[in-house]
Amino acid sequence: ADRHALEAEEAIYFRREAWKELYDTYEKLIDVAAGDEELADTYARMARVSSEALHDEGRAVDLWNKVLDIRSEDQLALGAMAELHVRRERWDELVETLERQVAVAASDGEQIVLYKRLGRVWAEKLGRERSALDAWLCADRIDPADLETLRALAELYRSLQSWDELSQTLRRIIEVGQEQGQLDEDQVIELYAELGRLEGDVLGRVDEAVDAWRAVLAIDASDFRAMAALEGLFTREARWEEAAAAARAAADR
Numbered sequence: 001a002d003r004h005a006l007e008a009e010e011a012i013y014f015r016r017e018a019w020k021e022l023y024d025t026y027e028k029l030i031d032v033a034a035g036d037e038e039l040a041d042t043y044a045r046m047a048r049v050s051s052e053a054l055h056d057e058g059r060a061v062d063l064w065n066k067v068l069d070i071r072s073e074d075q076l077a078l079g080a081m082a083e084l085h086v087r088r089e090r091w092d093e094l095v096e097t098l099e100r101q102v103a104v105a106a107s108d109g110e111q112i113v114l115y116k117r118l119g120r121v122w123a124e125k126l127g128r129e130r131s132a133l134d135a136w137l138c139a140d141r142i143d144p145a146d147l148e149t150l151r152a153l154a155e156l157y158r159s160l161q162s163w164d165e166l167s168q169t170l171r172r173i174i175e176v177g178q179e180q181g182q183l184d185e186d187q188v189i190e191l192y193a194e195l196g197r198l199e200g201d202v203l204g205r206v207d208e209a210v211d212a213w214r215a216v217l218a219i220d221a222s223d224f225r226a227m228a229a230l231e232g233l234f235t236r237e238a239r240w241e242e243a244a245a246a247a248r249a250a251a252d253r
Contacts, residue, residue, distance in 0.1 A: 013025060019049055022049055047067065050063060061081060061085075064081045073100055075101065081097050082097045095118060095122065098118045112146065116136070116148065120132070133157075136149055136152045144172075145180070147173065157169060163202050163203055174195075189216050192215045193216055195212040197209075210233055213229045214230070224250065
């Protein structure tokens with residue numbers, strides 16, 4: 001087939017939205033492609049026609065793989081494949097593709113977006129919390145001041161019952177959230193309250209628990225949970241004077 005005739009056919013079929021004929025024309029263009037770049041371009045067009053017009057997503061994945069065979073880790077091809085895996089709910093294949101995208105991401109920002117996506121897929125689609133944790137920790141290493149990442153880590157630590165790591169992460173959320181003006185007073189109180197319960201009831205670190213509950217009272221001096229918790233902690237530790245002072249403070253309210 002004459003190459004120019006095929007290119008003319010391509011233009012006509014594209015205008016007419018005659019997708020099957022367009023695909024067949026691309027198959028013929030494969031045979032006359034001048035070099036790898038042109039070959040990869042043609043496979044990419046075939047992949048787009050397959051997925052968007054012919055709704056043959058399995059074939060589209062095969063064609064994008066052909067592009068990747070030629071162009072190695074091409075971001076465009078990897079991105080298209082990732083979306084096809086989402087549509088087909090092929091989560092294991094999506095994870096593999098996202099990991100390939102991470103390896104060739106051009107910037108820290110792109111890597112963070114991909115690691116977050118990996119974290120969500122591992123946890124929400126595959127139920128693999130440890131793998132999800134690894135992905136979110138990779139995002140955290142790149143940007144330790146990302147509140148979305150810190151909240152995701154806290155959620156995973158709760159689920160995995162990694163209490164010491166949860167304690168450290170709650171402190172970081174409070175610090176980063178306040179620095180960035182992303183937390184209101186009620187949110188800060190609830191974070192300190194969770195920290196107080198965690199330190200006092202789970203980790204048995206009384207001084208840290210006392211500090212957390214006092215931080216609650218520094219924001220809201222009438223918080224009964226904090227008063228009751230402090231009274232309980234001091235009583236448990238036989239710190240009678242402090243227990244009595246906490247009880248008096250509660251009675252005064």
